[in-house]
Amino acid sequence: MKTKKNTISATPNVTGSFSSFDFAGKWSTPLFLIVIYVVIGFFIWWLNIPFIEDIFTSSTINLIMVLGFQMYMGNSGILNWSYVGYAGIGAFFSAIFSMDPMLKSMQIPTMYPFLVKLHLPFILALFAGALIATLVAALIAWPLMRLSDSVGAITQFALLIVINVVLSQWSQVTNGPRTFTLGGSRKTTYELVMAVAVLVIIAVFMFKESSLGLKLRATRDDRYAARSSGINFIAVRYVGYVASAFIAGFAGGLYSHYILSITAASFYLSQLFVVLSMLVIGGSMSVSGAFFGTLVVTLARQGLSQVELGLTRSGFEAYGMTEIVVAILMIIFLIWRPNGLTGGRELTLNSFKRLIGKKKLKPTGNRKKMEEII
Amino acid sequence: MENLSTLAVKSISKSFKGLKAVNDVSFHLKTGEILGLIGPNGSGKTTTINMVTGMLPKDSGHIEIDGQDISDVPAYKVPVYGLVRTYQKIRLFKNLSNLENVMIGAVGVGIKRREAAVLAASLLTELGLGDRINEPAQGLTFRDQRLVELARALAAKPKFVMLDEPAAGLNELETDELFALLKELPAKKNIGMLIVEHDMRLIMSLCHRLHVLNYGRTIAEGLPDDVRKDPEVITAYLGSAAS
Ligand SMILES: Nc1ncnc2c1ncn2[C@@H]1O[C@H](COP(=O)(O)OP(=O)(O)O)[C@@H](O)[C@H]1O
Ligand SMILES: [Mg+2]
Numbered sequence: 152m153k154t155k156k157n158t159i160s161a162t163p164n165v166t167g168s169f170s171s172f173d174f175a176g177k178w179s180t181p182l183f184l185i186v187i188y189v190v191i192g193f194f195i196w197w198l199n200i201p202f203i204e205d206i207f208t209s210s211t212i213n214l215i216m217v218l219g220f221q222m223y224m225g226n227s228g229i230l231n232w233s234y235v236g237y238a239g240i241g242a243f244f245s246a247i248f249s250m251d252p253m254l255k256s257m258q259i260p261t262m263y264p265f266l267v268k269l270h271l272p273f274i275l276a277l278f279a280g281a282l283i284a285t286l287v288a289a290l291i292a293w294p295l296m297r298l299s300d301s302v303g304a305i306t307q308f309a310l311l312i313v314i315n316v317v318l319s320q321w322s323q324v325t326n327g328p329r330t331f332t333l334g335g336s337r338k339t340t341y342e343l344v345m346a347v348a349v350l351v352i353i354a355v356f357m358f359k360e361s362s363l364g365l366k367l368r369a370t371r372d373d374r375y376a377a378r379s380s381g382i383n384f385i386a387v388r389y390v391g392y393v394a395s396a397f398i399a400g401f402a403g404g405l406y407s408h409y410i411l412s413i414t415a416a417s418f419y420l421s422q423l424f425v426v427l428s429m430l431v432i433g434g435s436m437s438v439s440g441a442f443f444g445t446l447v448v449t450l451a452r453q454g455l456s457q458v459e460l461g462l463t464r465s466g467f468e469a470y471g472m473t474e475i476v477v478a479i480l481m482i483i484f485l486i487w488r489p490n491g492l493t494g495g496r497e498l499t500l501n502s503f504k505r506l507i508g509k510k511k512l513k514p515t516g517n518r519k520k521m522e523e524i525i
Numbered sequence: 526m527e528n529l530s531t532l533a534v535k536s537i538s539k540s541f542k543g544l545k546a547v548n549d550v551s552f553h554l555k556t557g558e559i560l561g562l563i564g565p566n567g568s569g570k571t572t573t574i575n576m577v578t579g580m581l582p583k584d585s586g587h588i589e590i591d592g593q594d595i596s597d598v599p600a601y602k603v604p605v606y607g608l609v610r611t612y613q614k615i616r617l618f619k620n621l622s623n624l625e626n627v628m629i630g631a632v633g634v635g636i637k638r639r640e641a642a643v644l645a646a647s648l649l650t651e652l653g654l655g656d657r658i659n660e661p662a663q664g665l666t667f668r669d670q671r672l673v674e675l676a677r678a679l680a681a682k683p684k685f686v687m688l689d690e691p692a693a694g695l696n697e698l699e700t701d702e703l704f705a706l707l708k709e710l711p712a713k714k715n716i717g718m719l720i721v722e723h724d725m726r727l728i729m730s731l732c733h734r735l736h737v738l739n740y741g742r743t744i745a746e747g748l749p750d751d752v753r754k755d756p757e758v759i760t761a762y763l764g765s766a767a768s
Contacts, residue, residue, distance in 0.1 A: 173659070176659055360638075361638065362632045362637070362638045362641075365621075365625060365628060365629065365632060365638070366629065366632060366633070368618065368620065368621060368625075369618045369621065369625075369629045371620070372617075372618035372619050372620050372621060373616045373617070373618055373619075375580070375612075375616060376612065376616035376617070376618065377618075377629070377633075378580070378600050378601050379578055379580060379600060379601075379603070379604070379609070379610055380604060380609070380629050380630050380633040380677065380681070381601055381602070381603075381604035381605060381630075381632075381633025381634045381635075381681065382601055382629070382633050383599075383601045383602075384601075436620060495620060
């Protein structure tokens, strides 16, 4: 370890070696995540087992959702319960836009005629659905943005309930509490979700590193200091919230065109729990946290549901075990490692090197020293 | 001489439920100048800074920079007018790196991110923290935290900075070093500096002028040597048993 003895001096000592583009310490992160993700993707494609491919596709949609969730919640520190509601809005509206009018009038006889007439190509429909979610967020979010902490969380939760009730009761749009069936073939493909996931990893990371993302992270850590440094915390939160609603809406559209029949309940508490557990366990403050949280929780869930199935087959009713174990895991993390697996840090070339280098160091039994090395 | 700017604080007051925390206080500060705002604990120094920087609504009074009234400017726009502050109780962004902490000062006044990064790096290097640029602010010593906070304020390229007890929590050596640094800043960067500090010895050697508060009221102002002899100041300080 370096011995630290630097005296305060007023004489400039600019080395000139500083570059604002720091690959090893920062910009290697999206590259790492994308490489890991794409390698997994190609491996599963090569395996060519439909059942595993399906798991990969649906997990990727979850990954996209968790990344968008991280983008606002992780950077602002505000518990954003309403998030999955926007996924629901995107899911329904993209389906409405993409479905053939004939099919629509058959599947949802109650639908408004002007909605029945609307028809867009699939990709445009995804964007349009996401834009509707964004618009809804833009219209209602402003007054909520000044609320922080528990008040903010409760308000967001109430908003989720509002969105859910509207989605589940507005028969002329969503078919009400009945299932909304898209019909036709599955449009959300393996390649499409992979491409979107790669783009979203880049987008979310760039957001975090942008001026706006930096300002948002500052408001998360200290609202007063941010304010006196020139940051309007309401405005930066607003932009972050609305932008994350776009990703939620887009992911929702991918979901509805994958699963092909949805209800408002698909975008409520159980889905919220899925994305929340992934983000919390991975570590909400980093994009790497969202990524590895999704990876780890997905693997855990798949493993657990196999166990659940096995137990149930052998006559031991174990339904719900997966949820309970994931919930307990989340609690354990919140107690012992509140910043998740990643500790709120990003996987970078530097941290990777340290990780490898650290193994060579013999632990001295001095906890403080180890922490310094990490 | 570079552009000369003036910050004028005119008769500001603030009561907290009947307690007059700041009562009709006026002063002015020019770029290049160091003004010491002193007074016993609870005399209203922090409240004054809070009001001047817009963090706390005033009951009455005005703040002007070069004749422009900024009394009603929201706190987050005050830095754009060239006025920034630091806190008595250090307020850093603990999950951000030192570089990012300082960058905030710059992007907060609209400097582009890349330029902000270069500026932040050079400020940190200037303050002797060049080798800790990418470390999280969380693990720093008090002294280094103070320096990062100062760098963050300077990154806004301000005309005026208000430092609320910048030496609080530092040992004697660190304090002396910090004050040596602060003494050079106003002339070098053409900044008007208001500093709150308890230690009379330090204040006397650092400040060009002093402004003394007691129970929220101005009890003396002027040159350090004159203020030191002021009987009311002596009573206030002896009364509070401060150094
Ligand atoms: N937010 C507040 N609410 C109520 N009273 C306050 C508040 N802030 C400061 N005060 C009171 O105002 C007076 C001045 O406080 P302050 O400005 O912090 O003094 P100083 O910084 O000179 O030590 C004190 O009596 C303090 O208790
Ligand atoms: Mg104070």
